[in-house]
Amino acid sequence: MMAQAAVGLGVPIRLLAEGPDVSAAQVVREAVVGDYRDLETLRRVADGCAAVTFDHEHVPTEHLHALTEEGHPCRPGPAALVHAQDKGVMRARMDRIGVPGPRHRLVTDAADVADFAKTVGGFPVVLKTTRGGYDGKGVWLVDDEAGCAVAFDAATETGAGILAEEKVDFRRELSAIVARSPSGQVAAYPVVESVQRDGICWEVTAPAPDLDESLAREAQLIAMRIAADLDVTGILAVELFETAEPTPGAALGESTGRVLVNELAMRPHNTGHWSMDGAVTGQFENHLRAVLDLPLGSPRARVPWTVMVNILGGPHGRLSEDLYAGYPHVFARDPSLKVHLYGKDVKPGRKVGHVTAYGDDLAEVRERARHAAAWFRGDLGDESE
Ligand SMILES: Nc1ncnc2c1ncn2[C@@H]1O[C@H](COP(=O)(O)OP(=O)(O)OP(=O)(O)O)[C@@H](O)[C@H]1O
Ligand SMILES: [Mg+2]
Numbered sequence: 001m002m003a004q005a006a007v008g009l010g011v012p013i014r015l016l017a018e019g020p021d022v023s024a025a026q027v028v029r030e031a032v033v034g035d036y037r038d039l040e041t042l043r044r045v046a047d048g049c050a051a052v053t054f055d056h057e058h059v060p061t062e063h064l065h066a067l068t069e070e071g072h073p074c075r076p077g078p079a080a081l082v083h084a085q086d087k088g089v090m091r092a093r094m095d096r097i098g099v100p101g102p103r104h105r106l107v108t109d110a111a112d113v114a115d116f117a118k119t120v121g122g123f124p125v126v127l128k129t130t131r132g133g134y135d136g137k138g139v140w141l142v143d144d145e146a147g148c149a150v151a152f153d154a155a156t157e158t159g160a161g162i163l164a165e166e167k168v169d170f171r172r173e174l175s176a177i178v179a180r181s182p183s184g185q186v187a188a189y190p191v192v193e194s195v196q197r198d199g200i201c202w203e204v205t206a207p208a209p210d211l212d213e214s215l216a217r218e219a220q221l222i223a224m225r226i227a228a229d230l231d232v233t234g235i236l237a238v239e240l241f242e243t244a245e246p247t248p249g250a251a252l253g254e255s256t257g258r259v260l261v262n263e264l265a266m267r268p269h270n271t272g273h274w275s276m277d278g279a280v281t282g283q284f285e286n287h288l289r290a291v292l293d294l295p296l297g298s299p300r301a302r303v304p305w306t307v308m309v310n311i312l313g314g315p316h317g318r319l320s321e322d323l324y325a326g327y328p329h330v331f332a333r334d335p336s337l338k339v340h341l342y343g344k345d346v347k348p349g350r351k352v353g354h355v356t357a358y359g360d361d362l363a364e365v366r367e368r369a370r371h372a373a374a375w376f377r378g379d380l381g382d383e384s385e
Helices: 002-009 039-046 061-069 078-085 087-097 110-119 146-158 213-229 283-291 323-333 362-377
Strands: 014-017 030-033 104-107 125-129 139-142 162-166 172-180 186-188 192-197 200-206 234-243 258-265 305-312 338-341 351-359
Touching: 002 283, 014 039, 030 039, 039 061, 061 078, 078 087, 078 258, 087 162, 087 213, 087 258, 104 110, 110 125, 110 146, 110 162, 125 146, 139 146, 146 162, 172 213, 172 283, 186 213, 200 362, 213 234, 213 258, 234 283, 305 362, 323 338, 323 351, 323 362, 351 362
Parallel strands: 014 030
Antiparallel strands: 104 162, 125 139, 125 162, 172 186, 172 192, 172 234, 192 200, 200 305, 234 258, 305 351, 338 351
C-alpha cells in the first residue's frame, strides 16, 4: 500500500522482502529478498536511498544505529522506534513525559505478578512480551498466579521481557494518528474508534462516534506530544483506551472520561487504513511525504463517516481460498465500496485485505462495510444485520 502511494508521487522505492512472494514483492519492482536482521543486507538495500523506512518495527535497533552513523537517514530513527519495539521502554518513557497509561511493572516471575496484582486491585491482569508481539500474539489476560506460566514460557523462548499491566475497564479503543516530518510539521488525523476481536483489529470507524470533543482533542494532543518528544518521523499511531473514569483533578461534571495510551506504532497502521479512501491525504502518502521531508497533505476526512472492516481469512465458505470470486457480488451490491486485497495466502484469522465504505449515514455505512467483509470471509449472517 506504500508502493501504491509512491507510484502516485512518482517516487521510486526499493524493498527488502522476507521472501519472493510476500505482498510487497508482488508490486515493488526493485525488491531484494533477504533477512532484515542482517546488517550487510540492510546496507545493501539502503545504499543510494534518500531515506530508510519500515512497514514493521522488528529491524534490530542496533542495526538502525549503525545505518544512521553510516549516513543512511532512518525515518523514524532508532531512538524513536525503540518505543514501538519495546513496550517496557515505551511505558517508562510515557511515565517520564507524563502521558497517562495503565499502571504497569516489568515482572520477572509469577510471584512478582501476584505482588503487582495486589497494587491494582487483584487479578485479572494483562501480561505482554516487551518485544516481538503483534495482533494480540504476546498478550495474555491472566486470572491467577498459575496462569502466568504461559507468558513466562514464551518469554524464555524469545528472550523478551514481560510487562504486567492493570486490566483497563475501557469503554472502547481509540486510535490517534499523526504524521510528522523531520522539519517538525505535524498533521493529525481525526481520532477513530477501533474494535478488536481476539486481539486483532476488526473494524475502524472514522471519526469515533459520539466522542467528547475535549477527549478527541486530548487524544490528538497526546499523539502530537509523543511525536515531538520522541522525534518521530513518518506516521505515529497511538492506540488508546477510552475509560469512563474522570481525569484526576478535574472538577465534578467537567470530564466525561479519559484516554490512556495502550501502545505506539511508527508506521502506517491498520487503524489508519480508512484514510486511503476517506481522507484528503491517505496515511501511506503522508508517511512518504514525512519521510522525504515534504510538506504534509491534509488529513481531513472527505465525508462525515468512513468505516473500514478487515477481511480475515475464514475457516469455511466458498470464498475462503479465492477472494477474487467475491468481487462480482460486492461491487454489484455497492458501487461506492472500496476493496483492498493484499495478495496473501488465505489462512484462518489472517488479515488478507480490507474494505472501506463511506457516506453520510453511519448505520448505513457500517452495514455496507460489514456485509462486504463478511462476504469475503465466506461468513455471511451474523455481521450483516
Ligand atoms: N492493559 C490492558 N487492559 C485491557 N485490555 C488490554 C490491555 N492491553 C491490551 N489489551 C487488549 O489487547 C489488545 C492487544 O494489545 P496490544 O495492542 O498491546 O498488543 P499487540 O499484539 O502488540 O497489538 P498490535 O496487533 O496492535 O500490534 C488491545 O488492543 C486490547 O484490546
Ligand atoms: Mg495493539
